[in-house]
Amino acid sequence: QQQVKQSPQSLIVQKGGISIINCAYENTAFDYFPWYQQFPGKGPALLIAIRPDVSEKKEGRFTISFNKSAKQFSLHIMDSQPGDSATYFCAASRRDFGNEKLTFGTGTRLTIIP
Amino acid sequence: DSGVTQTPKHLITATGQRVTLRCSPRSGDLSVYWYQQSLDQGLQFLIQYYNGEERAKGNILERFSAQQFPDLHSELNLSSLELGDSALYFCASSVVPWEHTGELFFGEGSRLTVL
Numbered sequence: 001q002q003q004v005k006q007s008p009q010s011l012i013v014q015k016g017g018i019s020i021i022n023c024a025y026e027n028t029a030f031d032y033f034p035w036y037q038q039f040p041g042k043g044p045a046l047l048i049a050i051r052p053d054v055s056e057k058k059e060g061r062f063t064i065s066f067n068k069s070a071k072q073f074s075l076h077i078m079d080s081q082p083g084d085s086a087t088y089f090c091a092a093s094r095r096d097f098g099n100e101k102l103t104f105g106t107g108t109r110l111t112i113i114p
Numbered sequence: 115d116s117g118v119t120q121t122p123k124h125l126i127t128a129t130g131q132r133v134t135l136r137c138s139p140r141s142g143d144l145s146v147y148w149y150q151q152s153l154d155q156g157l158q159f160l161i162q163y164y165n166g167e168e169r170a171k172g173n174i175l176e177r178f179s180a181q182q183f184p185d186l187h188s189e190l191n192l193s194s195l196e197l198g199d200s201a202l203y204f205c206a207s208s209v210v211p212w213e214h215t216g217e218l219f220f221g222e223g224s225r226l227t228v229l
Binding site (some may be wrong): 006036041043044045046049089094101102103104105106107 | 116118121147149156158159162164170172204205217218221222223
């Protein structure tokens, strides 16, 4: 059962452009939504995260937008750079004893071209 | 460097065989998670241990088992291997599971190829 749906599967953006990756979730008990970044040959690493009590969180060029009523959240990368080329995973978790595990989306392979 | 160490980095074996993947969590982290990453499935949660005890189970096959030892390192055992078990296996750790920060620290993975 895919509880977090992520799109697109792959994305090509020109340098300086805006990269947008979308995720949707089903379980309303989720209350923490991180994004992970993975470079080839490496494990995923936390990029930015948001809780549902805010609609937006910005860290540098990275912004999460959150729509609780639509059960959707998205990652925006402003002024995209070649170094941002990586696979991005959205995820969700809930505060429930024994169920704190992260449920990941299927990933988006982002390529930034010059 | 996340501080999580996984060995071996690469492993090639034949169908029907058994392998053991090892994970050393970050110093001080009590919780260990195992994830399987394949091309079309993303990161699939397998199992979680906290301070030596199983805490949560995901889509882990009966042919797979895991444990966390008193020194907090963990091993994932994969037996009766099939071609479809070929994947990247990630270990991740966190301080305590209920801090609920969502931040897991991942190792670099063990790439298993079953021929």
